[in-house]
Amino acid sequence: MIGTRRPSPERFPLVLAAAALALLSAAGCGGGGGGGGGGGLAPTITSAAFVGGGAPAVGNVLLLTFSEAIVLSGSALTNDDVVLSAGASLGSVTAPPTQPATNTLSLLLGTGVSFVPGTTTIALGPGNDVVRNSLGRLGTGGTPVVIGTSDGLRPTITNVTIAAIDDALNGTGPAGGTLQLPPNGFTIDVAYNDNSAIAVDSTRITASVAVATSAGTINAGDNLRPFLTTVRADNTGASYRVPTTTTFPNGPVTLTALVTDISGLGSTPSTFAAAVATFRNELRPFETNANASQIWFLDFSRDVEQFATSAITGGLSVDVTQTANGRADFVDLLFILGLAATSPLPNVQGNRDSNEVTQDLFKQALLVRLGELYAGCNVQFTLTQPAGNFGTSASVAYSSFGFSRIAIGGAPSSPGVLGVAIFDDNNATQNDNTRLDFSGTRLGIFLQTIVDSGFGPPASSLFRQTFAPFTPGFGGTPIGGNSQDGQRLLGTLTDGRSDAIATAITDLAHFCAVVTAHECGHSMGLVQNGAMPTGLYGNDSTNFPGSSDGHIRNTALFPAGSTNVMSPSLSYTAAINASTAFNSLNLAYLREQVFYGN
Amino acid sequence: MRTLLLTSLFALSPFAVAQDLRRGLTDADAVLVGRQVGKQAHDEDVALHRVQLLLDVRGGRGATTVTVLDWPKLSLHQRPSPRQTRLYCLADATATAQRLGLPAADGPYFKMVGWAGSNPLVGVEPAKDPFVLFAQMLAAGDNGTSPTTTAAALCKLALGQEPVLRLEATRYLTERPDLRSHLNQLEWTQLLSRASGEVDDLPHKIALAELCGEQRLDGVFDALMISLGQVTDAEYARTVGRIGKALHGEQSSGKLTERLRAAAQAADREALLLALGASNTQSALDALLAMDGQDAAVEAALREHRSPRARDAVAKKRK
Numbered sequence: 001m002i003g004t005r006r007p008s009p010e011r012f013p014l015v016l017a018a019a020a021l022a023l024l025s026a027a028g029c030g031g032g033g034g035g036g037g038g039g040g041l042a043p044t045i046t047s048a049a050f051v052g053g054g055a056p057a058v059g060n061v062l063l064l065t066f067s068e069a070i071v072l073s074g075s076a077l078t079n080d081d082v083v084l085s086a087g088a089s090l091g092s093v094t095a096p097p098t099q100p101a102t103n104t105l106s107l108l109l110g111t112g113v114s115f116v117p118g119t120t121t122i123a124l125g126p127g128n129d130v131v132r133n134s135l136g137r138l139g140t141g142g143t144p145v146v147i148g149t150s151d152g153l154r155p156t157i158t159n160v161t162i163a164a165i166d167d168a169l170n171g172t173g174p175a176g177g178t179l180q181l182p183p184n185g186f187t188i189d190v191a192y193n194d195n196s197a198i199a200v201d202s203t204r205i206t207a208s209v210a211v212a213t214s215a216g217t218i219n220a221g222d223n224l225r226p227f228l229t230t231v232r233a234d235n236t237g238a239s240y241r242v243p244t245t246t247t248f249p250n251g252p253v254t255l256t257a258l259v260t261d262i263s264g265l266g267s268t269p270s271t272f273a274a275a276v277a278t279f280r281n282e283l284r285p286f287e288t289n290a291n292a293s294q295i296w297f298l299d300f301s302r303d304v305e306q307f308a309t310s311a312i313t314g315g316l317s318v319d320v321t322q323t324a325n326g327r328a329d330f331v332d333l334l335f336i337l338g339l340a341a342t343s344p345l346p347n348v349q350g351n352r353d354s355n356e357v358t359q360d361l362f363k364q365a366l367l368v369r370l371g372e373l374y375a376g377c378n379v380q381f382t383l384t385q386p387a388g389n390f391g392t393s394a395s396v397a398y399s400s401f402g403f404s405r406i407a408i409g410g411a412p413s414s415p416g417v418l419g420v421a422i423f424d425d426n427n428a429t430q431n432d433n434t435r436l437d438f439s440g441t442r443l444g445i446f447l448q449t450i451v452d453s454g455f456g457p458p459a460s461s462l463f464r465q466t467f468a469p470f471t472p473g474f475g476g477t478p479i480g481g482n483s484q485d486g487q488r489l490l491g492t493l494t495d496g497r498s499d500a501i502a503t504a505i506t507d508l509a510h511f512c513a514v515v516t517a518h519e520c521g522h523s524m525g526l527v528q529n530g531a532m533p534t535g536l537y538g539n540d541s542t543n544f545p546g547s548s549d550g551h552i553r554n555t556a557l558f559p560a561g562s563t564n565v566m567s568p569s570l571s572y573t574a575a576i577n578a579s580t581a582f583n584s585l586n587l588a589y590l591r592e593q594v595f596y597g598n
Numbered sequence: 599m600r601t602l603l604l605t606s607l608f609a610l611s612p613f614a615v616a617q618d619l620r621r622g623l624t625d626a627d628a629v630l631v632g633r634q635v636g637k638q639a640h641d642e643d644v645a646l647h648r649v650q651l652l653l654d655v656r657g658g659r660g661a662t663t664v665t666v667l668d669w670p671k672l673s674l675h676q677r678p679s680p681r682q683t684r685l686y687c688l689a690d691a692t693a694t695a696q697r698l699g700l701p702a703a704d705g706p707y708f709k710m711v712g713w714a715g716s717n718p719l720v721g722v723e724p725a726k727d728p729f730v731l732f733a734q735m736l737a738a739g740d741n742g743t744s745p746t747t748t749a750a751a752l753c754k755l756a757l758g759q760e761p762v763l764r765l766e767a768t769r770y771l772t773e774r775p776d777l778r779s780h781l782n783q784l785e786w787t788q789l790l791s792r793a794s795g796e797v798d799d800l801p802h803k804i805a806l807a808e809l810c811g812e813q814r815l816d817g818v819f820d821a822l823m824i825s826l827g828q829v830t831d832a833e834y835a836r837t838v839g840r841i842g843k844a845l846h847g848e849q850s851s852g853k854l855t856e857r858l859r860a861a862a863q864a865a866d867r868e869a870l871l872l873a874l875g876a877s878n879t880q881s882a883l884d885a886l887l888a889m890d891g892q893d894a895a896v897e898a899a900l901r902e903h904r905s906p907r908a909r910d911a912v913a914k915k916r917k
Contacts, residue, residue, distance in 0.1 A: 313774070313775040313776050314773070314774075314775040314812065412712070414689055414709060414710070414711055414712045415621075415622075415625040415626075415689060415711045415712060415713065416618065416621060416622065416625065416711055416712035416713035416714070416716075417712035420672070422671070423671065423672065438643070438669075439641070439643035439644050439669065439698065440644070440667065440691070440694035440697065440698060440709075441669060441672070453621075456773055457772050457773050457775065457812055458772050458773075458808045458809075458811060458812040458844075459812065459844050460808060460811050460812065460837070460840045460841040460843070460844035460845075461808075461840070462836070462840060464844075465840055465843060465844065465878065466878075491906075494906075494907065496880040498906070499880075499883070499905035499906055499907060499908075500905075502905065502906045503878070503904050503905055503906075506904075507904070549674075549677070560831065560832050560833065561832050561833055561836075568714065569618075569714040573833070573836070578901075
């Protein structure tokens with residue numbers, strides 16, 4: 001998601017100061033080649049647009065857009081200052097150019113003007129003594145650009161960010177902070193608009209520091225875009241990934257984006273400040289030397305209690321007896337809900353009865369939703385116990401073996417809790433969230449909380465309306481209690497009950513997936529308190545009202561009815577909302593595009 | 599270690615505050631006003647907070663100080679805040695304390711319940727604090743105060759100005775049919791009027807709608823439908839759709855489509871369609887499938903229905 005607020009340079013005085021020093025330092029070294037620019041140490045023309053129709057004539061306007069802010073000498077910009085393609089001329093220009101924007105000049109063409117819009121090219125020449133940058137360096141050279149015909153409106157960059165992180169979370173918002181990036185692997189995202197179309201091949205991305213690439217070092221200010229992987233580039237925005245062959249140096253960096261429309265009009269540059277640091281294994285949540293990926297084993301086998309419903313005024317209560325009954329607590333709750341029947345239909349799918357098929361469908365939907373929530377992250381969920389043993393430890397070194405695990409079971413050890421997991425900074429360890437007694441606290445996912453709460457009044461709640469048709473305690477017929485339910489489960493019979501069955505299974509799975517994603521998120525380092533680069537803005541209830549220790553609520557960033565997965569509390573309706581997701585910063589962390597700590 | 603708490607199942611809007619104080623108050627073994635005055639580590643996993651009692655709502659066992667167990671490695675967001683006076687909803691932790699070998703002399707031992715909003719700050723005069731008064735009201739209601747008195751007090755609170763407590767009181771009445779049966783006709787009229795007329799505090803509006811729907815007041819569905827469009831909040835539309843189904847079953851779609859035919863404004867139509875989808879009835883699905891699938895409002899309503907056939911219909915129309 002790309003926001004709409006541009007960063008305020010005043011927010012990053014130290015970063016900008018460092019950037020300026022880097023430019024001065026590079027200038028002192030004399031620059032060098034590479035990239036598509038003219039050395040990055042002086043302004044170059046990035047686009048040119050003729051304002052008018054037909055052939056250029058005396059008094060018409062030519063707009064030149066530059067790679068950076070420019071300072072004009074006050075003299076006229078003439079043929080002596082530029083290099084035009086063969087046979088072309090600006091005419092006898094007499095008036096000094098004006099400056100409609102910090103990086104744009106406007107000149108009045110003179111007598112004898114002769115060029116062909118759409119064909120003629122222009123660049124600053126070695127004789128330029130009119131255009132300097134803010135450091136006083138005269139512009140020269142650069143890749144010649146074709147002079148287009150202006151459509152009258154310059155494109156506007158509305159946002160530059162990293163990894164599609166919202167402004168509220170990328171350091172430009174009131175919460176402050178500075179994103180900490182690995183040397184590569186992140187995306188640079190630009191949002192813009194224009195009245196016509198963007199010449200995406202003319203987009204420039206520059207950095208305030210020299211960057212190592214497959215073609216050697218690209219100096220500060222030179223165009224990096226040829227050394228970035230284009231994920232998307234269209235008329236509303238672009239996303240460029242920094243590949244492993246392009247490496248930013250440690251330290252502060254200011255990225256600058258500039259776009260040009262197809263008529264040759266260029267935007268004002270827009271910047272984004274961040275900091276690059278070494279992505280050490282201890283800070284990297286999914287370092288791959290030890291394990292190819294983070295695997296989560298979802299353990300449904302916990303059996304420490306059993307459940308029964310009792311009538312309360314206006315609903316049912318789900319009562320807990322702390323005695324194992326030889327059946328998983330999760331399955332016990334499916335019986336309470338009516339998603340399992342005491343006399344299931346046999347052989348619904350092969351030799352699997354209706355209860356087993358229902359559970360298969362539930363688990364399949366759970367894994368699919370978890371896959372959606374963790375899309376692009378090096379995290380996998382499995383229903384099969386991988387090799388390895390936690391023994392008596394709740395946490396073991398990350399390299400010990402390849403998985404963490406979490407129990408999906410019944411009741412919590414404190415009322416009102418849906419899940420408890422070990423918090424693990426930067427995912428430094430493998431964690432066992434199946435423990436029943438972590439110094440007096442039970443770990444895992446506790447579905448009894450939602451079922452007990454959901455069975456209470458009002459009868460019009462989404463939970464009641466979804467599950468009551470199956471719940472024996474409400475007079476419902478459990479899945480498998482109707483002779484045609486097998487066909488409904490397999491999709492060979494479609495009717496109102498088949499819709500209701502599918503909805504109940506899917507909704508419960510989606511709810512469980514969000515709670516699981518939340519708890520596993522904690523055990524992979526979410527949501528560290530503090531602003532970037534210390535943390536991920538956890539516990540900042542001033543800027544993100546409703547946040548608490550280790551959690552962040554981002555109401556403003558999500559559509560009505562949905563929520564950030566790592567919110568401190570969760571409603572059933574929000575959990576099953578399709579727009580519920582990790583916030584953009586949490587997702588960038590999970591995708592290893594940003595990281596916290598030092 | 600972090601915990602995820604459950605907030606209300608029923609009301610949600612972008613403005614909703616996670617708020618389940620009433621559940622904390624009713625689930626707790628002890629409800630106290632206290633001030634954290636000290637903390638010491640028991641071991642690397644457990645910390646012990648000393649909380650000085652300022653007011654015992656119930657269950658304080660006559661103690662002047664209690665010990666609240668905490669897990670410093672956990673990020674439980676219900677945790678004693680140093681030197682702050684707060685309302686505490688506490689679960690008995692005697693068994694855990696014994697297992698940890700904690701001295702009985704430092705008891706009684708508690709831990710905090712998990713319900714969101716169950717540890718509010720309390721003002722300098724606890725006996726006059728509205729949250730404490732609410733806690734005392736619920737405690738008294740379970741301890742001899744007549745249900746008529748409690749219900750009337752809750753109704754007054756539900757119609758009051760304090761946003762958190764009016765939400766709590768409304769939801770509590772919804773969850774306690776035994777109490778709301780003691781409300782009189784005038785009170786119900788006031789509650790329904792507020793449910794229909796409220797336009798600013800949408801969580802409260804939704805909670806009031808659910809309360810009136812749960813009571814099955816005459817004409818409640820029609821009264822709630824009036825706001826659709828005037829209030830464009832999707833959660834309210836969903837709530838009305840579900841209440842319609844709960845009260846009228848398959849016939850709810852007929853009422854909604856009838857009103858839909860008379861809807862002049864686009865906002866009214868969109869909200870009514872959303873409510874129709876959220877009713878999740880077969881007749882609603884049939885009605886939606888018969889409408890123009892290229893219409894974005896119809897598509898949104900089909901999504902709201904959530905059934906496989908509705909999803910299929912959306913997918914086909916997208917192709």
